[in-house]
Amino acid sequence: MxxxxxxxxxxxxxxxxxxxxxxxxxxxxxxxxxxxxxxxxxxxxxxxxxxxxxxxxxxxxxxxxxxxxxxxxxxxxxxxxxxxxxxxxxxxxxxxxxxxxxxxxxxxxxxxxxxxxxxxxxxxxxxxxxxxxxxxxxxxxxxxxxxxxxxxxxxxxxxxxxxxxxxxxxxxxxxxxxxxxxxxxxxxxxxxxxxxxxxxxxxxxxxxxxxxxxxxxxxxxxxxxxxxxxxxxxxxxxxQGDMSNGSDGQSGTQILRVQEEDLEKIYEKVAYYYGSSFLPISEVKKLQNRVCQGEHGNCRIHMTDGVIRSDSRNEFQQKYVKRQQTKNVEVFRANFKICKRNVNKLKESMSRTLVQEEIMDAIPSDAGLLVANKLWRINRSSNHKVFVKNIDNNKGSFVVDILMDSSGSQRRNQSKVAIQSYIIAQALTLVGIPNRVLGFSSFLDYTVIKRFRDYESPLSANDNIFEYFCSGNNRDGLAIKATCEDLLKRREDNKILIVLSDGRPNDIKVGKGQVDDVREAYRGRVAIADTAREVRLARQLGIMVLGVFTGKEQDLMAEKLIYGKDFAYIKDINRFADLVIKYLKQIIAN
Structure with a gap:
């Protein structure tokens, strides 16, 4: 040297x-x-x-x-x-x-x-x-x-x-x-x-x-x-610069040219690697027509329960997922006492913060229900409030979606993200709040959304969360948009979306043959701006969105751009429950 x-x-x-x-x-x-x-x-x-x-x-x-x-x-x-x-x-x-x-x-x-x-x-x-x-x-x-x-x-x-x-x-x-x-x-x-x-x-x-x-x-x-x-x-x-606009050089465009005949095979590969769809094809197409627009115009959606719990002949992939499931469970068991304490603390906090309260508070007022024994105050006291008004503490019913980034960039955090989602879902289920847990990643032009538990699933379904594994890319904006479609249909008064991600939306662009597409690649500023836009749209529609940051400190700025003030960065698992409930209270107050 x-x-x-x-x-x-x-x-x-x-x-x-x-x-x-x-x-x-x-x-x-x-x-x-x-x-x-x-x-x-x-x-x-x-x-x-x-x-x-x-x-x-x-x-x-x-x-x-x-x-x-x-x-x-x-x-x-x-x-x-x-x-x-x-x-x-x-x-x-x-x-x-x-x-x-x-x-x-x-x-x-x-x-x-x-x-x-x-x-x-x-x-x-x-x-x-x-x-x-x-x-x-x-x-x-x-x-x-x-x-x-x-x-x-x-x-x-x-x-x-x-x-x-x-x-x-x-x-x-x-x-x-x-x-x-x-x-x-x-x-x-x-x-x-x-x-x-x-x-x-x-x-x-x-x-x-x-x-x-x-x-x-x-x-x-x-x-x-x-x-x-x-x-x-x-x-x-x-x-590759994470915050670049994706327009510099060939490596930034991330365009994959696929022949027409190969495009026809892609769906078979998606179902083979990730499991069959739990939605009929007609329903999937309706969903795609609604959400695959604008920045996601050339994309498609695949909804699945995964290779273990759906019709799948891919034995190799089943064993691959089961091995990761075993690793996630082992990490959970090694931290069982901490996790159980977090579940109990989160459950108690949610009971006070989210669950409907039956108590009615009666407060003195200038109008309302007359209280006869306070009539003496008239012309004899500066306090002329001889009425009471009942204040309803009922916050209304709640429903929660938990959406996990399952892309390859999360691979180093697989067990951590699975455990965090499990803690939240377990506490919500024990309290009686309907909740759904999903993961998302990309396979060519498909955004694959995997369902670990549904709203009315039993408590035991939370164990499915440990099937969480990471691969591929991530198109956060489309995943959030597709998730909100079902969440908005729920009858509950208050709807909450919790997104666990690393603040790095990044996906390839699939082109048919040699046809050019003027849209920039879905990465860097383009992807961050799109994801932030979908978060704002969800909030405008009445969904409270909380980001739980699972990435590196260097990507915190991107997370802030996407979720604003409503995101939690949890380094210490011992404080997980305290910080989640703190931010849930914050988004409810806002």
Whole structure:
């Protein structure tokens, strides 16, 4: 690292490598990320600029990300898949660039000489490391003795240079994985058999991964997202500003082009991954006609009870959800005393604040019901109030909806969010207040709303909340709008919506074929403004909306923009009940 300083304090050289990347990629709107620049030597830095440009030109990284997520869910070892993609993308990009620009061969040779000089450990037992070294040596024209496994895998990866496009490249990666690596999962034999069957079925329908949900591009959100982003940072250097308007560069548009024939298959995939709809198709279409307008004009709705409690043949997804359910329950049990105390405290507070009160207070008044024994005050006292007026303390009946953000950005908080929702629902149910618990996330152009309990469900239904798991994106504005549709139909006098979210609405835009859509992507300021607008509309219609913030402090500003003063940021679970009732009182008073 000693030479890193002189390379990158030389602004003329820094501009040179950026211009080289632009020349190769043909896209002058892209910037070269620091993670793509080499600190080994000037030669390596120049060559990394070449490959950075090539990766932008020849590889569709949206497809790569979707592929990795899909195969991870199917039980593939993500580290091996990412390693193969890393080495394979170099092979594909290098050969295509050299075919277009033969002079790159000399740049590569000098870079490989410097890279090879920095190898300090050629004797390794790790197959992936041995193959990586072997590929470099092969391209340098150096012949060395290799064991059979290393030699075969090296040849298979080098053969990828003939792959024509990203999907063809990924097919090659999958063939290598299936041929060279066993199943890497911690599971019993039955689960391994299920995973093998699922992986074998993937061979017959490789395009299946194109219908997978996209995860939030934040390397801290979850293990799989972190791994995908680590690869993207290393090979592509993408970055995303949460508060940007989503209009800068290709990565900001988040437009996924889907062929018409694939669009027809999307509903089947939605039902397969999330469970069948509990509403008839006719009712769903009526709902879509009412709520999928404006910013959500190209969207659709899917209402489900989930893969465990609805008609679903997706055994793999059922086991996936059950594993997360077990984790949520384990965290709940580890904090059982605290949770029970919160339920009881919240129940008692709600009894005093929300439940109808029968007591009538009679207060002295200048008009009302005459009190005979106070007539003596007339002309004898300054207090002429000889009447009483009855004040009705009845606040009216209440109904509550709890809406949970179930997108991938919540993955690190899954158990926490499930427990918070359970505490609120349990207290409401014990008090006798009708309440419904829903979760929402996005799958391509569908906003999937999962129902954990309905208004009249028994107390035992609250256990369904622990089925909460996170994946995909989130279109908060549409989820809030769709939820309010049913809430407004309730007969109760007072309607409350509690939204547990991280203040980061973020969704892709699905385009049909090559048709352009002038609307900006649903992220950053666009998504925050839309969600805030739906919250205001709900309040104008008489729904009291409370936001419970479950994200990071850096996103608090977005939460404030969406919910105004009526949101709770609860860091300490011990104070959960106190803070929820405080904010409920606040929104009722307002």
């Amino acid at each position: 000693k030479d890193a300083k002189w390379i990158y304090e030389d602004y003329e050289f820094d501009n040179r490598i950026t211009n080289l990347m632009w020349t190769i990629s043909g896209d002058y709107d892209e910037n070269m990320d620091r993670g793509e620049k080499s600190f080994i030597s000037e030669n390596v830095a120049l060559y990394h600029a070449v490959t950075a440009g090539g990766r932008r030109k020849f590889i569709d990284w949206t497809k790569v990300k979707k592929y990795v997520i899909s195969r991870y869910r199917a039980g593939f070892d993500k580290d091996i898949v990412l390693g193969l993609i890393s080495m394979g993308s170099d092979v594909v990009v290098e050969e295509k660039i050299i075919a277009e620009r033969p002079g790159v061969y000399d740049i590569r040779k000098k870079a490989y000489d410097d890279i090879f000089a920095n190898y300090y450990k050629l004797h390794t037992n790790n197959l992936m490391e041995k193959v990586e070294h072997a590929i470099i040596l092969e391209k340098m024209g150096t012949s060395v003795m290799l064991d059979a496994d290393t030699s075969r895998l090296k040849k298979a990866l080098l053969a990828l240079q003939h792959r024509e496009d990203t999907v063809d490249f990924l097919k090659g990666i999958e063939a290598i994985y299936m041929d060279y690596f066993p199943l890497f999962v911690e599971a019993d034999e039955d689960e391994k058999k299920d995973l093998r069957d699922k992986q074998n079925r993937l061979r017959g329908d490789f395009s299946d991964f194109m219908l997978e949900e996209l995860y939030d591009d934040d390397p801290e959100e979850s293990e799989i997202e972190a791994s995908v982003e680590e690869l993207a940072d290393a090979l592509l250097g993408e970055s």
